[in-house]
Amino acid sequence: MSISAVTPARTGFSFAQYLTCLNGIVWREALRFLHQRERFVSALVRPLVWLFIFAAGFRQVLGISIIPPYETYILYEVYIAPGLMAMIQLFNGMQSSLSMVYDREMGNMRTLLVSPLPRGYLLFCKLLAGTAVSLLQVYAFLLIAWFWDIAPPPIGYLTVLPALMLAGLMLGALGMLISSGIKQLENFAGVMNFVIFPMFFASSALYPLWRVQEGSPVLYYVCQFNPFTHAVELIRFALYGQVNWMSLAVVGGCTAVFMIGAIYAYDPSRGLIRRSPAGGDA
């Protein structure tokens, strides 16, 4: 109660103040990322293992069919590249949420949450910071993939950027929403298994949906309702300079819903965070 008494009213912040806040959060995330070189390497190794080992083995198995946005036959490596880009973002989204659980355990989150700026804005800055980090990882992956003959049209590297931003925000917001319900760092591993793997495998990241439909119509519908599928398709089309409007709508909508959910969940007076007593120092 006393905090609200000494805090200035939550209106009338200048643009510069908002920027300072954004700068602070993004810079902290960037520093953290730069200081954890293993994290960068492991973020790259994961998709590269899929690309070099898994895709090489499955090259002949998948069969061929031309589906948009492709205009000719493609190797399996080329097909899964957008899925792996989204996977990088999925892991990154979850990992930056993991860091929120850590922040909460360590007490750093209080520093963040006592900022006079609106909580929604703070969380959004945090999401932006996480997305920026994932962009670095994705472009590093694209660079290596280029040497592996996965070369989308040059303009694709630019057109994919907004798609990556949106997909990064959606996956980050989802991670944030999930992290709000986690009391301890240790619990997060379980959630990773329950969220990341089902989301990744029940999507169009590894196999085209027509192929899934042939195998199991039920799974096909599960994949259709999986927002990760739409993140993958949004990235896939954007990488070839095209827009998949359906995926854009789904990813946009999900980002909004997850974001609102996260803001709600991180509100101590109402949200799920309440279940974690005293900011999680249990």
Next chain:
Amino acid sequence: MWRRCLLSILAAWLAAATPAAAFIAYVSNEKGNTVSVIDTDSWSVTKTIKVGQRPRGIEFTRNGKFVMVAVGDDDKIEVIDTAIQQVVDSLPSGPDPELFTQDAAGKTLYVANENDNTVTVIDLDKRVRVGDIQVGVEPEGMALSPDGKILINTSETTNMAHFIDTATREIVGNVLVDARPRFAEFKRDGSELWVSSEIGGTVSVIDPASHAVIDKIAFSIPGLRREAIQPVGIGMTRDGKTAFIALGPANRVAVVDAATHKVSKYLLVGQRVWHMVFTPDEKYLLVTNGVSNDVSVIDVAAQKVVKTIQVGELPWGITMAPQ
């Protein structure tokens, strides 16, 4: 000064914005008994022409006005008038004509008759059959040396490339190659003859002067059985630097350095890639994919497949108008 700059920028922009000259490709669909017409501007099929049964070998006449297509099951060669895009005439051949080639002047046509072990010689002006040459069993590949003096015919079952003197119409040499030779192609300077062997899985490089096999190009694609690699069609750039070889059910086109005979790259195309043709400006190479019923377009400079176009059933041969 700045006005001149502006004008030159405008001129450059206009030049860039003007689409490349459109070419027309004709594709024979072996099972569909049709010929698909592809416009290279829109990369789409603009017309499908009904022809006789089992169309395979297809080529433009030298004047670019007609397309000849061998309709094997009708034992003749049909002639399509490209102005009205209809079959207007036919040429006599032996039974089951498959592939053919013509001399530089476009006056004589040499046809391989698969079921008759002969090569038929046709006078294109008079449109009559003027002779037959006995060759090996199941003749198929046909090529004429750049000087027009030597005609090559490959026989699928005899596994030979026959060297035929075009003046005397006599066989002057036989070269044994690997199993099922399908196609023969001379380098533009006549220094080498390449013969693809479908079952043998190799391309034999032959010295036309000594009739000796001087090199054999073999292929290997990770993850593919050796039997799946069956070289058929061959295309060489005018500068003689690069060759493209269709590898049939391997669904790949091999890019080969024509000087060193080394494979540099494999390009993924449709299923059972068979024959190919360059656009006259050599910017693109079009290949027919028999089983997937389409034609893939390869950007020659970038060595990349850029597009695949649906055509009729079982596309086999392809030709383009000479410029």
